[in-house]
Amino acid sequence: MEIHVIHYLIVSTVMLFCGIYGFFTRKNLLAILISVELILNATNINFAVFNRYLYPDALEGHFFSLFGIAIAAAETAVAIAIIINVYRNVKHVLTDDINELKG
Amino acid sequence: MDLATILHMQPEVMLSFIIIILLLGDLIIRQPNHRILQFMAFGLLVVHIAANLTISDEVLFGGMYHSTPMASVVKTILTVGTLLVILQAGPWIRREDTRHKAGEFYLLTFSTLLGMYFMVSAGSFLMFYVGLELASIPMACLVAFDKYKHHSAEAGAKFIMSAMFSSGLMLYGLSLIYGTVGTMYFADIENALTGTPLQIMAMVFFFAGLGFKLSLVPFHMWTPDTYQGAPTPISAYLSVISKGAAAFALMNILLRVFGPMVEDWSLLLSVVIVVTITVANLFAILQSDLKRFMAYSSISQAGYIMLAVLAGDEQGMASLVYYIVVYIVANLAVFGVITNVEQHTGGLVDREAYNGLYKTNPRLTLVMTLALFSLAGIPPFAGFFSKFFVFASAFHQGYYLVVFLALVNTIISLYYYLLIVKAMYITPNDSPVPTFKSGPLSTVCLTVCVAGIVVLGLCSGVYELLQHVAGL
Numbered sequence A: 001m002e003i004h005v006i007h008y009l010i011v012s013t014v015m016l017f018c019g020i021y022g023f024f025t026r027k028n029l030l031a032i033l034i035s036v037e038l039i040l041n042a043t044n045i046n047f048a049v050f051n052r053y054l055y056p057d058a059l060e061g062h063f064f065s066l067f068g069i070a071i072a073a074a075e076t077a078v079a080i081a082i083i084i085n086v087y088r089n090v091k092h093v094l095t096d097d098i099n100e101l102k103g
Numbered sequence B: 001m002d003l004a005t006i007l008h009m010q011p012e013v014m015l016s017f018i019i020i021i022l023l024l025g026d027l028i029i030r031q032p033n034h035r036i037l038q039f040m041a042f043g044l045l046v047v048h049i050a051a052n053l054t055i056s057d058e059v060l061f062g063g064m065y066h067s068t069p070m071a072s073v074v075k076t077i078l079t080v081g082t083l084l085v086i087l088q089a090g091p092w093i094r095r096e097d098t099r100h101k102a103g104e105f106y107l108l109t110f111s112t113l114l115g116m117y118f119m120v121s122a123g124s125f126l127m128f129y130v131g132l133e134l135a136s137i138p139m140a141c142l143v144a145f146d147k148y149k150h151h152s153a154e155a156g157a158k159f160i161m162s163a164m165f166s167s168g169l170m171l172y173g174l175s176l177i178y179g180t181v182g183t184m185y186f187a188d189i190e191n192a193l194t195g196t197p198l199q200i201m202a203m204v205f206f207f208a209g210l211g212f213k214l215s216l217v218p219f220h221m222w223t224p225d226t227y228q229g230a231p232t233p234i235s236a237y238l239s240v241i242s243k244g245a246a247a248f249a250l251m252n253i254l255l256r257v258f259g260p261m262v263e264d265w266s267l268l269l270s271v272v273i274v275v276t277i278t279v280a281n282l283f284a285i286l287q288s289d290l291k292r293f294m295a296y297s298s299i300s301q302a303g304y305i306m307l308a309v310l311a312g313d314e315q316g317m318a319s320l321v322y323y324i325v326v327y328i329v330a331n332l333a334v335f336g337v338i339t340n341v342e343q344h345t346g347g348l349v350d351r352e353a354y355n356g357l358y359k360t361n362p363r364l365t366l367v368m369t370l371a372l373f374s375l376a377g378i379p380p381f382a383g384f385f386s387k388f389f390v391f392a393s394a395f396h397q398g399y400y401l402v403v404f405l406a407l408v409n410t411i412i413s414l415y416y417y418l419l420i421v422k423a424m425y426i427t428p429n430d431s432p433v434p435t436f437k438s439g440p441l442s443t444v445c446l447t448v449c450v451a452g453i454v455v456l457g458l459c460s461g462v463y464e465l466l467q468h469v470a471g472l
Helices: A005-025 A029-053 A060-090 B003-008 B012-028 B034-051 B068-090 B097-118 B123-141 B148-182 B186-192 B198-213 B224-231 B233-258 B259-286 B288-310 B314-340 B362-375 B382-396 B400-425 B440-458 B462-471
Strands: B058-060 B063-067
Touching: A005 A029, A005 B148, A005 B382, A029 A060, A029 B224, A060 B123, A060 B148, B003 B012, B003 B058, B012 B097, B034 B068, B034 B097, B034 B123, B034 B462, B068 B097, B068 B233, B068 B314, B068 B462, B097 B123, B097 B233, B123 B148, B123 B198, B123 B233, B148 B198, B148 B224, B186 B233, B186 B288, B198 B233, B198 B259, B224 B233, B224 B288, B233 B259, B233 B288, B233 B314, B259 B288, B259 B400, B288 B382, B288 B400, B314 B362, B314 B382, B314 B440, B314 B462, B362 B400, B362 B440, B382 B400, B382 B440
Parallel strands: none
Antiparallel strands: B058 B063
């Protein structure tokens, strides 16, 4: 079977919606972080696939996914630092315990 | 193309050098001396503003960087706002637990400012995305700056998670746009957009992503928690500078890139504006924590700013930037007072703490009152004129219903702004906040803010200048 753009897009769309679902339902901050990573990687797949199949004579999409990967890494580093900070203060990383700010 | 091209990006290059100088200064000055650092940051920023007062129109790097005349005005405004935040951050940064990392505060703040520079003068979505992230990643560090406070860490976690989520959604929209048109440059996308269903979906994803940054309803859930938990000067910075830059960037992109799809996004925007203003106003009435209250107030102000985007012409552009200027001075005055008062209430920012403030600190009360009047839009203060121009520009384009609903909401907002004024002047209190003298720098900051609130409203030159620049 030949693999077309549509097959890649199905994968990336499933990843996007899994990420969104996970972001709203997970209770653990690390699991939420992983869900967000799923969303970001779905976009990277999109960029690479569109570039490779639809616009193969330029490299814009590939570059965008490279930048996306680098920036996502920076964001994850900061997010994990903050999660460690939360852990030091509350001794948990479950969102049920991080509920002092509300109203 | 030669190396001298990079000198055309003067504001960005200068700000990068300032960041490096501050980093080296922070390393070299062994003794944690926040005063020298504050002086350095302040001085360098003043030099920066003075050197970049020119209005430039540059297209560099094949269209990757496009600084319009309005963008250079907005950059100056953002820098002046940052200067005011640095001035009023004094009482907080001097505290025992934060003073040893004062250098980091300036570094992170200036990094976010640099990101906003790139964001407002981007000519391609790649540049825009990098600028947006440069503006929001250090911001998360700033929000979680009070490392040993549970609230600050919690606010930081909420901020970084929603920032990542929103940029993920935005990127997904951008990838769909790339799939349909094959380019990321604003100028090329505008010519290639036709408004196919896929492009509409991409636009909605993109709008949702930026809606998170601007905290428009229904993407506003992180805002009150983050503002409440973050250190007060950071909440101030987040509410005015970051929001102003995002609003200008959104208008820029909706007009320049999604121009051909104006029917689609204007309907979307109208609904979002009405819902944003109404929901934020209703929730603001319920708040007793002043920082949380200011968060809901800033959500509703973002709704008013979006009215100018809806108008989508030169008048709208001028009124948007004017609104941002007025909003910066008024909001920074309120946050400046909160910063000063919370040093003497043990970090308490409840409305009850402000009961009877007039008896002990009449001047601070006056500043707060003027700022709240300006935010509510009572003439003759600047807030009235900024609201008026925004309404006029949207009315001019025929959005009568939206403008009417926004007007009704202005009256509701008057109620909750006056609740604070009532607490300060009328509500009796046996033990009000003791009389205190705020530091010289915060006094300067508050004076500038009050002067801005009064002068910007009374002298018409500012708006005319902005309108002239918007027409260039």
